[in-house]
Amino acid sequence: MEAAVKEYTYKDFASDQEVRWCPGCDDYVILRSMQKALPEMGVKKEDVVFISGIGCSSRFPYYMDTYGMHSIHGRAPAIATGLKLTNPDLSVWVITGDGDSMAIGGNHFIHVLRRNIDLNIVLFNNEIYGLTKGQFSPTSLVGQKTKSSPYGNTQPPFSAGELALGAHARFFGRISGNTPKEMTQIFIDAEKFKGTSLIEVLQNCPIFNDGAYSKFNDKAVREDRMLFVEHDKPMIFGKERNKGLVLNGLKLEVVTIGENGVTETDILVHDAKEQDPTLHQMLVRMEYPMVTGIIRAFDDVTLEEREDALTAQVKSDSNFKKTDDLFFSGDIYNVF
Amino acid sequence: MIATTEKKKQKVIDAVIIRFVGDSGDGMQLTGTQFSDTSAMFGNDVATFPNYPAEIRAPQGSLYGVSGFQVHIGSVEINTPGDDVDLLVAMNPAGLKTNLHALKPGHTVIVDTDSFTKKNLEKALYESNPLEDGSLENYRVIEVAMTSLTKEALKDVEGLDNKTITRSKNMFALGMVYWMYGRSREYTTEFFNKKFKKKPEVIEANTKVLNAGFYFAETLELIPNAYTIAPAKMAPGTYRIIMGNQATAWGFLAAAEKSGLELFLGSYPITPASNILHELVKHKHFGVKTLQAEDEIAGISSAIGASFAGDLAITTTSGPGLALKAEALGLAMMIELPLVIVDVQRGGPSTGLPTKTEQSDLLQAMYGRNGESPIIVIAASTPSNCFEYAYEAAKLTIEHMTPVLLLTDGYIANGSAPWKIKSVASMPEIKNNIIKEAEEDWHPYNRDKDTLARNWAVPGVPGLEHRVGGLEKDRVSGNVSYVPENHEYMTKIRAEKVKRVQNYIPDVVPEFTEEGDLLVVGWGGTYGSLHSAVKELNEEGYNNIGFAHFNYINPLPKNTSEVFSKYKKIIVCELNSGQFVKVLKINCSEFNFLQFNKIQGLPFANNELVEKFKSLV
Structure with a gap:
């Protein structure tokens, strides 16, 4: 019998280590949202493991009173894969940043998504290198002035969502770093999803890239500039709840309900579970509105399910129970 | 007929x-x-x-x-x-x-x-x-x-x-x-x-x-x-022909069964190591998990994850792949988890001679990491003893909680020979450091007083939640520590832990004569060539030539200097330009070492060895 999961509070998940991020960093919001989400997930504390790479974000495991590993730059998805294959009962979380996952760890990032192993990745995207003190990252904008691009960045950026969907991500969510309630919920949803879940947090770095997202996530403009999508609900946003998305040819278009004969029934209904990622790709590419929420959650077979099924099959077909059975089989001969 | x-x-x-x-x-x-x-x-x-x-x-x-x-x-x-x-x-x-x-x-x-x-x-x-x-x-x-x-x-x-x-x-x-x-x-x-x-x-x-x-x-x-050609006089028993790489794979299977752990291999294809992966992937019936990773780094990293979760974790590669794995190997050493890295050496540098043999990764194995990061290095010496040394690598890493690098090479990995089959029951016990429940005053960096191995706390056990990582850590709690004295203490204890492996490995035993005019020294895959040459000379009457072959490189067997002191001359023979001799010069600096080196991607030929040794006595 599986023992019932204890009732936890967020305090159960806070380690005794002093948190050392810069004051005002969204990382604090992410940490607290995670500590609040974990008691709601129905997982045992001893089964939770955080694996991180290198960077500001990757200090995260030290602040969680769970199992954790602060590993090496970019490799957390590979470490987490080995961990999860070894013990599929664990709730495994990868904590990474835009440099960690899309520059040095780009290869592991795309392959973990392709394989669809059941783990959760939280990508802290602040469009800058923080820990090395302010160089441009793979998500920095063209023209952005940073320590390593004093005359403006010349390298066009990745969109984390586009890259992830191109790598066949089954679950992609995006959340603003200053919306803890929604963030908490998306962490819970990610844990419940079977397969690799990627959550991109639009995280503000107050020191090296302050205000990177303010034009759409400042409290004053947020409702008008951001669309929070929910499965099976029409994609409506705006202070007045009168803006929405429709499909015009091969493009998504923002329309106003009540203008030009547009009614609420004309607005596209979000289908996160659709296998075809075309519409999800369009949503992640939009700049107005910036789309957040669970954009894609397509149920698919996980890597460990395939591995388990194969192992069970091989085990039932095999006569080998112990290694001696193998060693003493086939072309053996005796010397007397 | x-x-x-x-x-x-x-x-x-x-x-x-x-x-x-x-x-x-x-x-x-x-x-x-x-x-x-x-x-x-x-x-x-x-x-x-x-x-x-x-x-x-x-x-x-x-x-x-x-x-x-x-x-x-x-x-x-x-x-x-x-x-x-x-x-x-x-x-x-x-x-x-x-x-x-x-x-x-x-x-x-x-x-x-x-x-x-x-x-x-x-x-x-x-x-x-x-x-x-x-x-x-x-x-x-x-x-x-x-x-x-x-x-x-x-x-x-x-x-x-x-x-x-x-x-x-x-x-x-x-x-x-x-x-x-x-x-x-x-x-x-x-x-x-x-x-x-x-x-x-x-x-x-x-x-x-x-x-x-x-x-x-x-x-x-x-x-x-x-x-x-009459049958050979071989020790009685049940035999089979085995290839070196297959023997390596099987050694790990045996070690997993004996230790009660499951085997995990994270690997990326590379010549001449790939058929260890091909062999192990067949054995899902024993619960073997294999991951053909996206690159060499993911191969070792997935193995580190598996080790953290309590598996006997290994990764297999050859020279260039070992270079790619270096950083992750440093992490495994730093967080003091068991991990075996198999390097089936081939001709280097760079892509080198992929299908030819060489012993030129030794210094990379010893020192190829940033910071001071000693690990255990051992080497197999025949196709069939790849089994024993893979088993030994697993035993050492599990018992001493530090990575073990097992060196083989293309010559013994692809070569085959009769193997007197070892039943798992006949293999030495493997004692793991896994702790099953939280005890009072438990800390992740509590150490065994003899081996200095830290304990192995595997996720899933309530009360043992802890964090490990590549940052220097406090000697007890494992929390991040920048305290200067602590860093020195930890650097020394990690080295001492490897050094103490000397207490658990066998002495080197010279063959043919325990003292004499010349000691032929070799390591790893050259055993067959060197043994044959010295044997031939002994049969010709040169009974003043001894032969000492090393399977344990770091640490060296305790009696190494004592063995060396019994011979007038020592010649170190290697398929490289002199790497093991450097290790010996550091550890046994009182001796003068002669060298015989060959760097042609080929094994030693019998006549070149015989001539050389004759010229020295």
Whole structure:
């Protein structure tokens, strides 16, 4: 019998280590949202493991009173894969940043998504290198002035969502770093999803890239500039709840309900579970509105399910129970 | 059976070295394997070495498309696949051209005359036909129209296409060689019956051609002798022929079973290590988990994750891959988790000589990481003892909680030899450091007072939640610590932990003489060559030469200096420009070391060693 999961509070998940991020960093919001989400997930504390790479974000495991590993730059998805294959009962979380996952760890990032192993990745995207003190990252904008691009960045950026969907991500969510309630919920949803879940947090770095997202996530403009999508609900946003998305040819278009004969029934209904990622790709590419929420959650077979099924099959077909059975089989001969 | 009339011509010999060569598609690996397996079943000692091109499908008939298989069998102890050969079987001109240099003068070469066409001679860059221009006059040449004879033998077999017919000519050659060495065809015909179960016409064809070759040799006056090689005197027991890489894989299987852990392999394909992955992926019935990762780094990283979760975790690679794994190896060392890295060495640097052997990764294994990061380094020395040293690598890493790097090389990894099968029950115990429940005053960096191994707290156990990482950590709690004295303490204790492995490994035991004028020192895959050379010299009366071979490199066996002190001269022999000798100079600085080095992608040849050693005494 599986023992019932204890009732936890967020305090159960806070380690005794002093948190050392810069004051005002969204990382604090992410940490607290995670500590609040974990008691709601129905997982045992001893089964939770955080694996991180290198960077500001990757200090995260030290602040969680769970199992954790602060590993090496970019490799957390590979470490987490080995961990999860070894013990599929664990709730495994990868904590990474835009440099960690899309520059040095780009290869592991795309392959973990392709394989669809059941783990959760939280990508802290602040469009800058923080820990090395302010160089441009793979998500920095063209023209952005940073320590390593004093005359403006010349390298066009990745969109984390586009890259992830191109790598066949089954679950992609995006959340603003200053919306803890929604963030908490998306962490819970990610844990419940079977397969690799990627959550991109639009995280503000107050020191090296302050205000990177303010034009759409400042409290004053947020409702008008951001669309929070929910499965099976029409994609409506705006202070007045009168803006929405429709499909015009091969493009998504923002329309106003009540203008030009547009009614609420004309607005596209979000289908996160659709296998075809075309519409999800369009949503992640939009700049107005910036789309957040669970954009894609397509149920698919996980890597460990395939591995388990194969192992069970091989085990039932095999006569080998112990290694001696193998060693003493086939072309053996005796010397007397 | 050899006809009675032929018996008077039989000649008894101790050992023979045969090389089968032909085009990549001529089935030389299969031919060689059949001959060596049959000889092993007969009771001979055996060593084999395949030699095939790096190109997968090289153009037919080209010099670089030649595939070869060398086998050395004997009624005496066989330690290597041998150097120069007694019999060369050349299926085409390119094979003859690239291998004739290895045939001992006056010895026999069998050629398929049908393949010596104008086109094939041109492809092999022969200006005239060597069968006609007198260039083979120092050898005994047996010319056989193997392709035509094969076709003739199969003319009544229904349902065969031309390709199948031509491809079975290797069995004609094998049949001839079976007759020459008095071997039974039974093992090979059984092999056909199993392998081609669903294609009776292919069984019939191969069997017919094998027999045709056998009877052809029997009646052919060109073959003056049949040879008899008696079974070797080997320790009683149950044996099988095993390849080095297979033995490595099996050593890990045994260690996993003995330790009660499951085996995890994270790996990325690389020559010549890949067939460890190919072998282990077959064994899901033992709960083996394998991940063919996206790159070398992910291979080792996934293994680190598996180790954190409580598996016996390994990763396999060769030189360039080891370079890529260096950072992650440093992490495993820093967080003090068990991990075995197998490096099947090949010729370097960079991509180097992927299909050739060398011992040039030793210093990379020892020092190829940032910071001060000592790990345990051991080396296997024969195809069959890859089993023991893989097992030992697993035992050491689990018991001492620090990574172990196991060095093998292309020569022993692809070579095969008889292995006296070890049952798991006969292997030494493996005690793991896993803690099953939270005890009072538990800390992640609590250490065993003897080994200094920290305990292994695996996720899933309530109360043991903890964080590890690459940052320096407090000596007890494992929390991040930048305290200067703590860093020095931790650096020293990680080194001391490796040093103390000396208390758990065997002494190095010199062979032939415990004291004398010369000590031959080797390590890893050169054991067979060095042992054979020193043995030959001892048999010639040079009983003042000893031989010490090292399987434990870091740390060295405790008695190393003591052994060295008993000899007037020490010569360190390596297939590199002198890497182990550097390790010895650091650890045993009181001695003067001579060196013998070879950097040709080839193993030591017996005569070069014998000459060198003779010149020193």
